[in-house]
Amino acid sequence: MRWVVNALVGFILITTMLGVGMHLRAQREEEMAIVQVRSAVGSISREIRVRAGMGDTELNGRGWPVTVKPSWFSGGAPLNRLLDPERPWLEVAPPEHADLQHPPQRVAIHRDIASFWYNPGNGVVRARAPMSVTDRRTTEVYNRINSASLSSIFADLPAISGHRPPEEEAPDNDADDADELSEWNMDPTRPRDRDRL
16 A cells, blocks of 8 residues: 555655746747847847838838838748648738827737737837736736837727727627627727726
């Protein structure tokens, strides 16, 4: 009977050591990816400044390239190693966001959201962060990869009154309470009706 207890204790110790080892390895890999993404943001930013200075691409009225082309990078376009590659590479901010320092959508919650965001209104580039277990961790990763200091991933969101993407129309106000749990209503970035909170 004693050998069964010893075997069980040994199994638990080995399993615990393997778990700790796997956790430490995952942390190291994430840390390396964060460093690589931060470097990618710097690389894209430098190339934008170079192209703006050289004037060899179309510039807007503020003197910034109207877009960023992957062909500008000799070794291939920089990647966001924290996100899966099956997504658009870079999103160009629309003119109404010309003064924003951060994209309205900072977390890549689905594959239609680009890895990087570029604002031709001020030349700012940001990498999007993956969704983490907590908003605090998501904010921490976003801040690190973008050399930012947001207090929350939702801080400084633009107030776009009544803005609603056409493909995600709000549910009918006369609908029953089941609509309260719809995907559109659960979107934390959409404007809220204060009377219903």
